[in-house]
Structures are given as structure tokens and as C-alpha cells.
Amino acid sequence: MSEDRPDPATEAFVAHRNLLFTVAYEMLGSAADAEDVLQETWLRWAGVDLGIVQDQRAYLVRITTRQALTRLRTLGRRKESYVGQWLPEPLLTAPDVADDVELAESVSMAMLLVLETLTPTERAVFVLREVFDLDYDEIAEAVDKTPAAVRQIAHRARAHVAARRPRGVVSQAETRGVLDAFQRAVETGDLQSLFDLLAPDVVAMGDGGGVKQALPQPVVGADKVARVLSAGWSRFAAEASFEPTQVNGYPALILRLNGELDTVMALRIDDGLITGLYSVRNPAKLSRMDRETTLSR
Incomplete structure (x- = not known):
């Protein structure tokens, strides 16, 4: 050798x-x-x-x-x-992650939040079966269960996720279009345009980790979310700027204050409307945003 x-x-x-x-x-x-x-x-x-x-x-x-x-x-x-709401750690991802539609969906902020609602074993079985296509015997060895038990767990986890996952796979182009329109509406303070982009049951979440100010509880409803976003932007508009990027396989926005990374905003989009808005401000969760992370199946 x-x-x-x-x-x-x-x-x-x-x-x-x-x-x-x-x-x-x-x-x-x-x-x-x-x-x-x-x-x-x-x-x-x-x-x-x-x-x-x-x-x-x-x-x-x-x-x-x-x-x-x-x-x-x-x-x-x-x-x-954990102080406040917990959100997954955003990753700056390479374009090839977006090219693998199934991988991109599986690592999206929206899907990771769905996976949070599973038990640890259900989550492991779902990820190994649905994302990485391992056979039941392999999964059984990994989670110390019988193959028959793993099949039952997989069925239960699949049904649980199906009831909560995004209603359909959204194309990169559609996501980017909604994101561009969202950015324009926030920056111009166009409350009506912002409202029109939000689903009636939209949920906004924020993670400051107890270090940065963030939404203490989820904000639900288009009118409430639009007003929270508008008020937040008007407070920081003079020093704030948005920058489009690719996070967890999908287009997202980076908010900078005086040129410094402050917030990563990821969206969940269903049927052309924003149904989820996830803003991560906890500095400890933004350390991977200065370099691309390579994900693979």
C-alpha cells in the first residue's frame, strides 16, 4: 500500500x-x-x-x-x-441538493419540523426507509427491532408524515418566484401584497435561542403574520438588507443588519401561498452559513 x-x-x-x-x-x-x-x-x-x-x-x-x-x-x-421556539439549524446547500427533489424535500425546514413530531425510532425508520431506501432487514439491525416491527413502525411514521408534509412538491422556480414577491412586499411595506402571498393559516416561527429577540410563540394567520413582518421591517429598514440564497435545498433569504448576518428566513409554500415562515436568529445555529454543506443519499 x-x-x-x-x-x-x-x-x-x-x-x-x-x-x-x-x-x-x-x-x-x-x-x-x-x-x-x-x-x-x-x-x-x-x-x-x-x-x-x-x-x-x-x-x-x-x-x-x-x-x-x-x-x-x-x-x-x-x-x-430551550428558551423560546426551537427550529432546525439551517444549512447553506449546494445547487445539486436542489436537483435531487426527494433529498431537497427531506432536508427542508418544513419537513424537518414534521420529523420532529415523530418518536426517535419512528424518525430513524422513516429517514432510512423513505429517504435512503434501506431495506427493512438493514433498518431492523440499525434500530434493534425485528423486520416485522420495523414495517409497522414505517407504516405508522409514513401515515403521520403524510398528514403533515407539504401538500405537493413545489418547484424551485415557483419557490423563487414567491420568495422574490415576498421580499419586494416586505421591503416596500406593501401590506396588501404581503397579505396576498400568505395562506390564511400561515404560521410564523422564530428561533433566537434566548440570545436574540425572536417570536416567543408561533404567530398564526395571514393578517397577524403580515403585521408582524411589516412592523419588524420598519424597525430595522435603515440598516437591513435581504440576500437570496439556497438553504436546505430551497431558495431562502438571509437578512443582514449593517452587513452582518442576522437572520435566515426559510419558507414553506403550498399551492402558491406561504404556509410556513421560519426565522432563525440564534447565532449558534448560523455558523454553517458561511460555507456550503454537501448532502447526499
Whole structure:
């Protein structure tokens, strides 16, 4: 073996690293926690006898899933004491994520919030089956259940998600068009145009992590959301600017105050109207917005 070539264990880990990060991120909604899970996965993988491993990808996914499940249960307790509303950590994603429609939908802020309503095991089973297309036997090993039990869990999780997921896959062009119109309406203070873009049951959420001011509770309804947005913009208009970007596979907006990153705003769009508006201000959750994160299946 060449001296400058990494050992087989390192090669395999590096080859599947983006996949493993994506699995962990979809289960946790946090890039920081996903990176911790990858560290733990590597430590366990480094001690494995590769001679007994038939499928390295499946073996690595199994380790990552188990570590993510342990972390997810810990996170659940941590979220109970989180100040204000908790939103997933936004990721600046490369254009190729948007090209994979299923992957983009699975990592969207809206879908990650839906996944938050599942139990840890349901979330793991759903992600591994619906997003990464693992067979039931592989998933059973990853979550320490029988294949029959995994089938039941998958069915239950699928029905739960189907009742809450976006009503249809929205094209990038449609999302960008609504986003452009939303930006114009906010910047010009056109309350009527803003109202016309919002679904009657639109929900606005904000995550400041107790560090930055944010909505303490979800704001529901087009009239209330439009007024909150209008009032917020008028307060900061002199120092604020919007910048279109790509977050979690979909077009989104970055709000800068005096040139500094302040807020990432992601939208959920159904039938041409904004049904969800997610604003992340917690500085600890914006650390990945200075570089693209590569996600893969």
C-alpha cells in the first residue's frame, strides 16, 4: 500500500462521510450534533475488523443511526429547557441538493419540523426507509427491532408524515418566484401584497435561542403574520438588507443588519401561498452559513 494512501477504514469512512452526515442531520436537525455523531461513528468504525464487514456502507449507516438515536433522546430533554421556539439549524446547500427533489424535500425546514413530531425510532425508520431506501432487514439491525416491527413502525411514521408534509412538491422556480414577491412586499411595506402571498393559516416561527429577540410563540394567520413582518421591517429598514440564497435545498433569504448576518428566513409554500415562515436568529445555529454543506443519499 502506498505510504500516502489512507488506510482502508479511513478510505471507507471518507467515501461515505457526506451520506453519514446527511443521515445524522435528518435525524437531529442540527449540524453541530450531526458532526458529533460522525466523530463517535468514526471512533467505533476505527475499531471494527473490516474482514467481517460485508457491506461497509450499511455498516457505517448502522453505527451512525445508533449514535444519532442516542443523541436524539438526549436532545429531546435539552429541547424541553430551550428558551423560546426551537427550529432546525439551517444549512447553506449546494445547487445539486436542489436537483435531487426527494433529498431537497427531506432536508427542508418544513419537513424537518414534521420529523420532529415523530418518536426517535419512528424518525430513524422513516429517514432510512423513505429517504435512503434501506431495506427493512438493514433498518431492523440499525434500530434493534425485528423486520416485522420495523414495517409497522414505517407504516405508522409514513401515515403521520403524510398528514403533515407539504401538500405537493413545489418547484424551485415557483419557490423563487414567491420568495422574490415576498421580499419586494416586505421591503416596500406593501401590506396588501404581503397579505396576498400568505395562506390564511400561515404560521410564523422564530428561533433566537434566548440570545436574540425572536417570536416567543408561533404567530398564526395571514393578517397577524403580515403585521408582524411589516412592523419588524420598519424597525430595522435603515440598516437591513435581504440576500437570496439556497438553504436546505430551497431558495431562502438571509437578512443582514449593517452587513452582518442576522437572520435566515426559510419558507414553506403550498399551492402558491406561504404556509410556513421560519426565522432563525440564534447565532449558534448560523455558523454553517458561511460555507456550503454537501448532502447526499
